[in-house]
Amino acid sequence: MTISRRHFIKQAAAASVFMALGVPVCKANAADNTIDSWVKGVCRYCGTGCGVMVGVSNGKVVTVKGDPNNHNQGILCLKGALLAPVIYAKERVTKPLIRKNGTLVEASWDEALDLAASKFKEALDSTGPDSVAYYGSGQALTEETYLASKIFKAGLKSNNVEGNPRLCMASAVGGYVSTFGKDEPMGSYQDLDAATCFFIIGSNTSECHPVLFRRIAARKQNDKNVKIIVCDPRRTNTSRIADLHMNMKPGSDLAILNSMAYVIVHEELDDYRFHNKYVNFMTNDKQKVDFEAYKAFLQDYKPEDVEPLCGVPAAQIREAALTFAQSTATTSLWCMGINQRIRGVWANNLIHNLHLITGKIGKPGSTPLSLTGQPNACGGVRDTGGLSHLLPAGRVIAKKEHRNQLEMQWGLPQDSLNPKPGLHTMALFNAMNEGKVKTLLTLCTNPAQSLPNIKKYEEGLKKAFLVSIEAFSDAISMQYADVVFPPAFWVERRGVYGCTERRYALVEKAIDPPGECRPSVNILVELAKRIGVDPNLIPYENSDDVWEEWRKVSAMTPYNFAGITRERLIKESGILWPCPTEDHPGTTIRYVRGEDPNIPEDYPDKYHFYGKPDGRAIVWMRPQKAAAEPAGGEFPFTLTTGRVIDHWHTATMTGKVPEIARSFPHAYVEVNTKDASRMGINHGDKVKVITRRGDMLFDARVGDVCEPGLVFVPWFDPELVVNELTIDAIDPGSKQPEFKICACRVEKA
Structure with missing residues (x-):
């Protein structure tokens, strides 16, 4: 029998408590005899990459259960088990939108595509490739990120290709x-x-x-x-x-x-x-x-x-x-x-x-x-070269040899790829502030909530012409979009996710998308053609075509996905790369002879760290380094941010599930009991958190989760955007911001 969602949420809540004892989190809850078909896929949330089986009845997704043949062995967390309602959220964008007189209004596909293409061509003609950019996501399919990166780097000659994994991985x-x-x-x-x-x-x-x-x-x-x-x-x-x-x-x-x-x-x-x-x-x-x-x-x-x-x-x-x-x-x-x-x-x-x-x-x-934060930050952005300094399969833009390899594989003239790395994420949005980047295409990401010190970058979001491929109309970034394309979401199209352990698994198409939604691969191809990209560079009918090219591009590198065919992905619940041949089982341990296919069987030593010229890994002598903004003086507390078990990232998906939304309706601030007592703060009181970038009111949760001097705020809430308070200082090597530490003051409101 099918259990009610109310009963399910109680079971799932109890499961989260018993996880510490090794008790399974969630199992399937819909009787198989109510389902017309089960379609294999991958969970839409974190980088764990849990396999799912999607239950379809009368052309609609009605339930989700764990795939017993994937690494999660049929187990799902609460978020994954309650994915079905997200598909049918009233906030789904189902028709193209363009901004007229300050308001997004419905438009035809031709009108929206032509407007977006004209703005990109205008920027390219007036100020060149450095004035256009793409900002993607670790939630996009591998095929989507590979294609977008190719369009911009090979087609438009712009290396301003970034994605939100810059913020996390x-x-x-x-x-x-x-x-x-x-x-x-x-x-x-x-x-x-x-x-x-x-x-x-x-x-x-x-x-x-x-x-x-x-x-x-x-x-x-x-x-x-x-x-x-x-x-x-x-x-x-x-x-x-x-x-x-x-x-x-x-x-x-x-x-x-x-x-x-x-x-x-x-x-x-x-x-x-x-x-x-x-x-x-x-x-x-x-x-x-x-x-x-x-x-x-x-x-x-x-x-x-x-x-x-x-x-x-x-x-x-x-x-x-x-x-x-x-x-x-x-x-x-x-x-x-x-x-x-x-x-x-x-x-x-x-x-x-x-x-x-x-x-x-x-x-x-x-x-x-x-551990990876997003379902395809590894298999999409990192592997396919979806960052401003990368090319597909571990290659880097700065190396002529790597550029020449891609030029050969992509059918481009030698030395035609732009040799200068593009702008990393924080530099990109700063360049929008300065008016240097004039047009931006985003895919499946919500930077107006997820960037640090976000108020600083609002000017650029307003100034640049923003084209978004976005499924949900209430994402904060939609407030700045000039053109919005409605994408097919999750199991409404087919493609690959690659999770934390290098496992590539297929998300099968289970249902047709609503309204006028189209697969993002098709949107990207059509937009690129209208901007003026050579059609011979992007000869794809669907994601299957892109995947076949990606396999070939990877084959001459240590990544080597050549053996991960569509046919295998349909039959199997994920394969770990490197996987050089169609009969190769996938690789669970790298850098070890007999385990890693990149190491010859006659290699004289057991280990070979082949990414280094001499085959040796490096132990680095890295000294202690304080945070960019340590607590002290006027700001004696440290503010840190993170997730809660129910919500995920900016809650554009989890916020659509009533049971989840009710369990965590708003963000809060955790305050240590001793700090709270000293300041006269009780559980549930309104508390003001103040940093050098602004202030915000939260309900207090008093307890001993945080040590004295530390406060924690989850970042899912679109009404209480704590990233307005966080710092945008970056690691000079990775260019990743220091979300986890900034100085603050805490006051009872």
Whole structure:
């Protein structure tokens, strides 16, 4: 029988509580005899990439259940299980819109396409390729991002191609590339089932990646010897199952990680045979040194010396280091708490360091595994080259050899691609403020809510001609759009998502889109042709055509998706790259001979970090670096932001589900009990949070989740846009903003 949504929401809420005990989150709830067909797909939300089965009845999606053949084994979180209502939200854009007299009004496809194309041509003719730009999303299909990047970089000669993964995953990319030479994790979710130690830092996994957290909790429940270390400035649900919670001060992550390395080396728990053979030690200014120099660098990070800075007792730092190093198999997990820092790349490097000096890498259960925020930030934006400095399949614009490879594959004259990297996200929106970027095409993203210090960039959003491919009319960015194209949403078209573990899986078409909605691939092709892009460069009828080209483009690189055909994706529930042939099973461990197809069978050594010229990974000597805006003086508190388990990103989707919307109708501010008592704040009081960029009123949640001096606000609320208060300082390497830390003042309203 089919259960009511009211009953389902109660079951799901209870499941979130019991996740810590390894209890499944959500199972299917609709009786199969009420469904005409089940269509395979991938969840629309986070980077976990859960497989789903979409139940269709009378041409409509009526329910969603987990795919038992995918990595999630039929399990879904609350958000994924309640995806169906999002499709039928009254806010769906179903016809093209253009702005007339300040208001968006319905238009024909020809009128909207011609207007958008004319503005792009006008900008190109008057000021050249640098005046046009594309801003995409880790939620777009792989085919969509590959196509958009090709249109702009090859067709319009503009490298101003960016996406919102710059805000969430750029530092992880920088960390992988600078340490190993190539992006993306070397391990997979299978490591979660073999690890005997989990080191979780800068990630509230229980709320942001609940299905993976259930898997971690189940591992601990099944083996009482498994240890969990959580390093986080908040006491989240994740920390509740930790054997050790290091309640660090915000911004002290680099010092803690170096201190753990000090303990490991000082106690002679490093794997000398491994790092002597497979690792180079490098100073911050890229000077190659020996292991003794690294040991000398770590002398400044003795736990007793680090304790006053980070607020973590020296004994806890030692315990964490010993547990990490003495465990049979250690998996590290991290997310935005590490990436959204002005030294996020360095923090990523230091996590990798712990694995490299202990040799806990490339073995079942031993891997550094960064968690991804969006369903296709990896398989779309990162892999296909959807950022301003990248080209597809790990190539970079700055390298002539890489440009020439793409020119050959795309049928372009040699040296015709623009050799100058484009503008990164924050520079792009600043260039819009300055009137240098005159037209912007956005796809499946809501920058007017997700950018940091957003008020600073409103002028540019108003000044530039903004063309949006957007499914929901209430996204804040729609207030600035001049042309809106209605896309087919989620299972209304076919395409690929690539999740955290390098798993590529197909989202099948289950239903027809409403109204005049079209697949974004077709929108992009038609718009490009009207702007003047050579039709021979974009000869695609649908996403299948784009996928076939993408496979060929990747085939001559270590990414190599050549064996991931549409036919295999239809039959299988995801395949991990590299996958060079159609009979290859996919790769769960990279950089290890016998596991990674990029390493010849006769290679003399077990490990080969082939992204580096000498095949060695790098242990970086990265010093502690404070936040751009530490608390103090007039602003004595630290403001941090993040997600809650029910909502996702800017709530343009989760806000359409009544049960979810009621559970978290608005953002709030978490205040520590001691701070609240001192300021006379009670639970539910109105509290003003003030930063150097503005102020905002929130309801107070008083408790012990945050340490004294720290406040937390979730960022989903379109009415209380906390990103008006956050800072836009960036990591100089990754160009990712420091959302996680800014100074604030807290006052009772």
